[in-house]
Amino acid sequence: MIQQLANSLVPLFSLIALGAVLGRKTDFFDGKALSGLVTTVGIPALLLHSVLSMEMDIGQMSELVAITVVWIGVMALVTAGVLRLTGFPVRDYLPSLVHPNTGNMGVPVCFALFGPQSLGLAMVISSVIQISHFTLGIGCLSKSFSLKALAKNGPVLALVAGALLVAAEARLPGPVMTTLDMLGSITVPIMLMQLGSSIANLKLSGAREMAWPVAFSFYRPLVGLATAWLVLLLWPLDAFQAEIFLVQCAMPVAVMSYVLAVRYHGPAQTIALTIPLSVFVSLAVAIGFSLG
Numbered sequence: 057m058i059q060q061l062a063n064s065l066v067p068l069f070s071l072i073a074l075g076a077v078l079g080r081k082t083d084f085f086d087g088k089a090l091s092g093l094v095t096t097v098g099i100p101a102l103l104l105h106s107v108l109s110m111e112m113d114i115g116q117m118s119e120l121v122a123i124t125v126v127w128i129g130v131m132a133l134v135t136a137g138v139l140r141l142t143g144f145p146v147r148d149y150l151p152s153l154v155h156p157n158t159g160n161m162g163v164p165v166c167f168a169l170f171g172p173q174s175l176g177l178a179m180v181i182s183s184v185i186q187i188s189h190f191t192l193g194i195g196c197l198s199k200s201f202s203l204k205a206l207a208k209n210g211p212v213l214a215l216v217a218g219a220l221l222v223a224a225e226a227r228l229p230g231p232v233m234t235t236l237d238m239l240g241s242i243t244v245p246i247m248l249m250q251l252g253s254s255i256a257n258l259k260l261s262g263a264r265e266m267a268w269p270v271a272f273s274f275y276r277p278l279v280g281l282a283t284a285w286l287v288l289l290l291w292p293l294d295a296f297q298a299e300i301f302l303v304q305c306a307m308p309v310a311v312m313s314y315v316l317a318v319r320y321h322g323p324a325q326t327i328a329l330t331i332p333l334s335v336f337v338s339l340a341v342a343i344g345f346s347l348g
Contacts, residue, residue, distance in 0.1 A: 064164030065339070071248035072255070072332065079253025091319050094246050099312075100214035102240030103186055105233060107218030110176045114223050117180050120297065124184040127287045127305060128154060132192065134283060138275070144268075151193035151316065152327045153276050156307035158182035160244045161335070165307070165342050166300050174300050181304045187215055189312050197320035247311045254314065254328040269326055272309070273333035277341055281306035299345065306341045308334030 078084050110117075135153045139146045156162060159182045166178040190211045207213075221228070228236075284305035288298055309331045317324040 064161070064168055065335075068160065068248060068335075069332075071245055072252035075249030075252025076256035077252075078249065079256040085250050085253040088319065090246055090250060091315055094243055094315060095319065096210050097239060098243030098246065099186070099240075100210040101236045102243045103183060103211055104214040104218045105236040105240050106179050107183055107215060108221060108228060108233065108236075110179050110222070116177075117222070119293070120177060120180045120301070121184050123287060123291050123293065123301065124181050126291065127284055127301075128184070128188050128192070130287060131280060131283045131305075134279065138279075147196040147199060148322050149272075149326075151189070151196050152309050152313035152323075152330070153272060153279075155185055155189055155193060155310045155313055156276065156280055156305060157310040157312075157331075157338075158185045158304045158307055160248070160311065161338070162304045162307040165338075166303055169303060169342060169345055170296070170300060174296075177297060177300045178304060181301065183215055183218075185304075185310070186211060186312070189310070189316065193313065193316050194320070197316055197322045244311075247315055250318070251311055251314055251328055251331060254318070254324060255332065258325055258329060266329075269329040270333060272326075272330045274337055276309050276330070276334050277306045277338040281341060303342060303345060306338055308338040 075085070084090075131154045132150060135150050136146050139149055139153075158178070162182060163175065163178045166174040190209050194209075281302060284302050288301065292298070293301060309327060311331060314324060314327045314331060316322070317327050
Protein backbone atom coordinates (compact mmCIF):
# COMPACT_ATOMS: atom_id res chain seq x y z
CA MET A 57 0.00 0.00 0.00
CA ILE A 58 2.85 2.39 0.86
CA GLN A 59 4.38 1.64 -2.54
CA GLN A 60 1.08 2.48 -4.26
CA LEU A 61 0.83 5.76 -2.36
CA ALA A 62 4.41 6.60 -3.31
CA ASN A 63 3.66 5.81 -6.95
CA SER A 64 0.75 8.26 -6.80
CA LEU A 65 2.64 11.06 -5.03
CA VAL A 66 6.02 10.99 -6.81
CA PRO A 67 4.59 12.38 -10.09
CA LEU A 68 2.71 15.06 -8.15
CA PHE A 69 5.83 16.32 -6.35
CA SER A 70 7.94 15.94 -9.50
CA LEU A 71 5.66 18.31 -11.42
CA ILE A 72 5.63 20.78 -8.53
CA ALA A 73 9.44 20.68 -8.48
CA LEU A 74 9.63 21.17 -12.25
CA GLY A 75 7.29 24.14 -11.96
CA ALA A 76 9.49 25.59 -9.22
CA VAL A 77 12.57 25.40 -11.45
CA LEU A 78 10.76 26.85 -14.46
CA GLY A 79 9.20 29.55 -12.30
CA ARG A 80 12.64 30.72 -11.19
CA LYS A 81 14.35 30.43 -14.58
CA THR A 82 11.63 31.42 -17.08
CA ASP A 83 8.54 33.58 -17.53
CA PHE A 84 6.33 30.66 -18.64
CA PHE A 85 3.89 31.12 -15.75
CA ASP A 86 3.64 34.91 -15.80
CA GLY A 87 0.26 36.34 -16.75
CA LYS A 88 -3.19 34.75 -16.92
CA ALA A 89 -2.96 32.81 -20.20
CA LEU A 90 -2.24 29.39 -18.68
CA SER A 91 -4.85 29.79 -15.95
CA GLY A 92 -7.40 30.76 -18.59
CA LEU A 93 -6.53 27.74 -20.73
CA VAL A 94 -6.89 25.40 -17.76
CA THR A 95 -10.21 26.77 -16.50
CA THR A 96 -11.94 27.21 -19.88
CA VAL A 97 -10.68 24.18 -21.81
CA GLY A 98 -8.78 21.68 -19.67
CA ILE A 99 -11.04 21.39 -16.62
CA PRO A 100 -14.37 21.09 -18.52
CA ALA A 101 -12.91 18.37 -20.73
CA LEU A 102 -11.40 16.54 -17.75
CA LEU A 103 -14.64 16.64 -15.75
CA LEU A 104 -16.90 15.55 -18.61
CA HIS A 105 -14.59 12.66 -19.49
CA SER A 106 -14.36 11.59 -15.84
CA VAL A 107 -18.14 11.60 -15.28
CA LEU A 108 -18.83 9.68 -18.49
CA SER A 109 -16.15 7.11 -17.64
CA MET A 110 -17.72 6.18 -14.29
CA GLU A 111 -19.56 2.87 -13.91
CA MET A 112 -22.32 3.59 -11.38
CA ASP A 113 -26.10 3.63 -11.16
CA ILE A 114 -27.86 6.97 -10.75
CA GLY A 115 -29.30 6.09 -7.31
CA GLN A 116 -25.90 5.38 -5.74
CA MET A 117 -24.51 8.49 -7.40
CA SER A 118 -27.36 10.66 -6.08
CA GLU A 119 -26.80 9.59 -2.46
CA LEU A 120 -23.08 10.36 -2.63
CA VAL A 121 -23.77 13.71 -4.27
CA ALA A 122 -26.29 14.63 -1.56
CA ILE A 123 -24.12 13.70 1.42
CA THR A 124 -21.13 15.51 -0.09
CA VAL A 125 -23.23 18.67 -0.53
CA VAL A 126 -24.32 18.41 3.12
CA TRP A 127 -20.70 18.01 4.21
CA ILE A 128 -19.63 21.08 2.21
CA GLY A 129 -22.35 23.10 3.93
CA VAL A 130 -21.31 21.96 7.41
CA MET A 131 -17.62 22.50 6.67
CA ALA A 132 -18.33 25.98 5.28
CA LEU A 133 -20.28 27.01 8.40
CA VAL A 134 -17.57 25.73 10.75
CA THR A 135 -14.79 27.35 8.72
CA ALA A 136 -16.59 30.70 8.47
CA GLY A 137 -16.87 30.75 12.26
CA VAL A 138 -13.19 29.90 12.73
CA LEU A 139 -12.07 32.56 10.25
CA ARG A 140 -14.17 35.23 11.93
CA LEU A 141 -12.73 34.30 15.33
CA THR A 142 -9.16 34.50 14.00
CA GLY A 143 -9.71 37.72 12.05
CA PHE A 144 -9.13 36.37 8.54
CA PRO A 145 -11.30 37.54 5.61
CA VAL A 146 -13.92 34.81 5.21
CA ARG A 147 -14.38 35.26 1.46
CA ASP A 148 -10.64 35.03 0.78
CA TYR A 149 -9.83 31.93 2.82
CA LEU A 150 -13.04 29.89 3.09
CA PRO A 151 -12.85 28.14 -0.32
CA SER A 152 -9.31 26.82 0.18
CA LEU A 153 -10.03 25.52 3.69
CA VAL A 154 -13.32 23.87 2.71
CA HIS A 155 -12.40 22.21 -0.58
CA PRO A 156 -10.11 19.14 -0.44
CA ASN A 157 -7.92 17.91 -3.28
CA THR A 158 -10.23 15.00 -4.12
CA GLY A 159 -9.07 14.75 -7.73
CA ASN A 160 -5.38 14.39 -8.48
CA MET A 161 -4.61 13.26 -4.91
CA GLY A 162 -7.85 11.87 -3.46
CA VAL A 163 -8.65 9.50 -6.33
CA PRO A 164 -5.15 7.89 -6.41
CA VAL A 165 -5.12 7.59 -2.61
CA CYS A 166 -8.53 5.86 -2.63
CA PHE A 167 -7.27 3.51 -5.34
CA ALA A 168 -4.20 2.68 -3.26
CA LEU A 169 -6.25 2.08 -0.10
CA PHE A 170 -9.40 0.41 -1.43
CA GLY A 171 -8.66 -0.86 -4.93
CA PRO A 172 -10.16 -0.13 -8.36
CA GLN A 173 -13.75 -0.61 -7.14
CA SER A 174 -13.38 2.67 -5.22
CA LEU A 175 -12.64 4.82 -8.28
CA GLY A 176 -16.24 5.52 -9.32
CA LEU A 177 -17.27 6.52 -5.80
CA ALA A 178 -14.20 8.72 -5.38
CA MET A 179 -14.87 10.43 -8.71
CA VAL A 180 -18.48 11.26 -7.76
CA ILE A 181 -17.29 13.01 -4.59
CA SER A 182 -14.57 14.77 -6.57
CA SER A 183 -17.10 15.98 -9.15
CA VAL A 184 -19.26 17.58 -6.44
CA ILE A 185 -16.20 19.33 -5.01
CA GLN A 186 -15.40 20.64 -8.50
CA ILE A 187 -18.89 22.12 -8.80
CA SER A 188 -18.40 23.76 -5.40
CA HIS A 189 -15.11 25.29 -6.58
CA PHE A 190 -16.99 27.04 -9.36
CA THR A 191 -19.98 28.07 -7.24
CA LEU A 192 -18.96 28.60 -3.61
CA GLY A 193 -15.30 29.18 -4.52
CA ILE A 194 -15.79 31.72 -7.28
CA GLY A 195 -18.69 33.34 -5.44
CA CYS A 196 -16.43 34.01 -2.45
CA LEU A 197 -13.29 35.08 -4.31
CA SER A 198 -15.04 37.27 -6.87
CA LYS A 199 -17.17 38.86 -4.10
CA SER A 200 -20.30 38.18 -6.16
CA PHE A 201 -22.53 35.31 -7.23
CA SER A 202 -24.49 35.33 -10.48
CA LEU A 203 -26.69 32.54 -11.79
CA LYS A 204 -26.17 33.96 -15.27
CA ALA A 205 -22.40 33.71 -14.90
CA LEU A 206 -22.77 30.21 -13.44
CA ALA A 207 -24.84 29.16 -16.45
CA LYS A 208 -21.92 30.19 -18.68
CA ASN A 209 -19.26 28.49 -16.55
CA GLY A 210 -17.49 25.78 -18.55
CA PRO A 211 -16.76 23.30 -15.72
CA VAL A 212 -20.31 23.55 -14.35
CA LEU A 213 -21.81 23.04 -17.81
CA ALA A 214 -19.54 20.04 -18.34
CA LEU A 215 -20.68 18.43 -15.08
CA VAL A 216 -24.36 19.08 -15.81
CA ALA A 217 -23.99 17.65 -19.31
CA GLY A 218 -22.21 14.61 -17.91
CA ALA A 219 -24.91 14.00 -15.30
CA LEU A 220 -27.66 14.25 -17.93
CA LEU A 221 -25.86 11.81 -20.23
CA VAL A 222 -25.33 9.35 -17.37
CA ALA A 223 -29.00 9.61 -16.34
CA ALA A 224 -30.05 8.98 -19.95
CA GLU A 225 -27.56 6.08 -20.20
CA ALA A 226 -26.15 7.74 -23.32
CA ARG A 227 -22.65 7.19 -24.66
CA LEU A 228 -20.51 9.61 -26.62
CA PRO A 229 -18.65 8.25 -29.67
CA GLY A 230 -15.17 6.90 -29.04
CA PRO A 231 -13.35 9.68 -30.94
CA VAL A 232 -15.18 12.33 -28.87
CA MET A 233 -14.17 10.60 -25.62
CA THR A 234 -10.57 10.39 -26.85
CA THR A 235 -10.60 14.11 -27.66
CA LEU A 236 -11.95 14.94 -24.20
CA ASP A 237 -9.28 12.73 -22.63
CA MET A 238 -6.51 14.47 -24.58
CA LEU A 239 -7.77 17.95 -23.71
CA GLY A 240 -8.27 17.03 -20.05
CA SER A 241 -4.77 15.60 -19.82
CA ILE A 242 -3.21 19.08 -19.99
CA THR A 243 -4.98 20.20 -16.83
CA VAL A 244 -3.30 18.57 -13.85
CA PRO A 245 0.33 18.97 -15.06
CA ILE A 246 -0.15 22.69 -15.75
CA MET A 247 -1.90 23.26 -12.41
CA LEU A 248 0.87 21.49 -10.48
CA MET A 249 3.65 23.34 -12.31
CA GLN A 250 1.89 26.66 -11.68
CA LEU A 251 1.78 25.76 -8.00
CA GLY A 252 5.50 24.95 -7.98
CA SER A 253 6.29 28.26 -9.66
CA SER A 254 4.31 30.17 -7.04
CA ILE A 255 6.01 28.34 -4.17
CA ALA A 256 9.44 29.05 -5.66
CA ASN A 257 8.68 32.76 -5.83
CA LEU A 258 7.27 33.11 -2.32
CA LYS A 259 8.67 36.00 -0.31
CA LEU A 260 8.32 35.36 3.42
CA SER A 261 9.67 37.79 5.99
CA GLY A 262 9.88 35.37 8.89
CA ALA A 263 8.40 32.62 11.04
CA ARG A 264 5.22 34.63 11.69
CA GLU A 265 4.26 34.35 8.02
CA MET A 266 4.80 30.59 8.19
CA ALA A 267 2.62 30.08 11.25
CA TRP A 268 -0.78 30.43 9.61
CA PRO A 269 -0.02 28.29 6.53
CA VAL A 270 1.16 25.56 8.91
CA ALA A 271 -2.02 25.91 10.99
CA PHE A 272 -4.18 25.83 7.85
CA SER A 273 -2.34 22.74 6.61
CA PHE A 274 -3.50 20.85 9.72
CA TYR A 275 -6.96 22.43 9.75
CA ARG A 276 -8.02 21.38 6.22
CA PRO A 277 -7.47 17.60 6.54
CA LEU A 278 -8.25 17.14 10.24
CA VAL A 279 -11.35 19.33 10.50
CA GLY A 280 -12.51 17.98 7.15
CA LEU A 281 -12.23 14.45 8.53
CA ALA A 282 -13.99 15.38 11.79
CA THR A 283 -16.94 17.05 10.07
CA ALA A 284 -17.28 14.11 7.66
CA TRP A 285 -17.45 11.75 10.64
CA LEU A 286 -20.19 13.90 12.22
CA VAL A 287 -22.18 13.93 8.97
CA LEU A 288 -21.92 10.13 8.78
CA LEU A 289 -23.40 9.85 12.28
CA LEU A 290 -26.55 11.53 10.95
CA TRP A 291 -26.46 10.01 7.46
CA PRO A 292 -24.87 6.55 7.60
CA LEU A 293 -23.40 4.99 4.47
CA ASP A 294 -22.28 1.40 4.07
CA ALA A 295 -18.78 0.75 5.42
CA PHE A 296 -17.01 0.83 2.05
CA GLN A 297 -18.63 4.09 0.91
CA ALA A 298 -18.09 5.66 4.34
CA GLU A 299 -14.34 4.97 4.28
CA ILE A 300 -13.98 6.50 0.81
CA PHE A 301 -16.02 9.52 1.92
CA LEU A 302 -13.85 10.03 5.02
CA VAL A 303 -10.60 9.76 3.07
CA GLN A 304 -11.77 12.20 0.40
CA CYS A 305 -12.86 14.75 3.01
CA ALA A 306 -9.42 14.49 4.67
CA MET A 307 -7.44 15.38 1.55
CA PRO A 308 -5.18 18.47 1.47
CA VAL A 309 -5.90 21.95 0.17
CA ALA A 310 -6.88 21.70 -3.50
CA VAL A 311 -4.61 22.96 -6.26
CA MET A 312 -7.77 24.39 -7.86
CA SER A 313 -8.11 26.72 -4.85
CA TYR A 314 -4.70 28.14 -5.75
CA VAL A 315 -5.61 28.52 -9.44
CA LEU A 316 -8.81 30.41 -8.57
CA ALA A 317 -6.98 32.56 -6.00
CA VAL A 318 -4.53 33.61 -8.72
CA ARG A 319 -7.34 34.37 -11.15
CA TYR A 320 -9.41 36.39 -8.67
CA HIS A 321 -6.51 38.03 -6.80
CA GLY A 322 -6.99 36.06 -3.58
CA PRO A 323 -4.30 35.06 -1.05
CA ALA A 324 -2.50 32.90 -3.62
CA GLN A 325 0.90 32.83 -1.88
CA THR A 326 -0.52 31.62 1.44
CA ILE A 327 -2.57 28.95 -0.33
CA ALA A 328 0.44 27.88 -2.40
CA LEU A 329 2.48 27.30 0.76
CA THR A 330 -0.37 25.53 2.53
CA ILE A 331 -0.89 22.94 -0.23
CA PRO A 332 2.38 20.95 0.07
CA LEU A 333 2.32 21.19 3.87
CA SER A 334 -1.23 19.81 4.03
CA VAL A 335 -0.27 16.93 1.72
CA PHE A 336 1.87 15.43 4.48
CA VAL A 337 -0.95 15.69 7.02
CA SER A 338 -3.37 13.99 4.63
CA LEU A 339 -0.80 11.33 3.87
CA ALA A 340 -0.55 10.55 7.59
CA VAL A 341 -4.35 10.20 7.71
CA ALA A 342 -4.27 7.84 4.72
CA ILE A 343 -1.59 5.69 6.34
CA GLY A 344 -3.76 5.60 9.48
CA PHE A 345 -6.64 4.20 7.41
CA SER A 346 -4.36 1.57 5.89
CA LEU A 347 -3.18 0.44 9.32
CA GLY A 348 -6.73 0.44 10.70
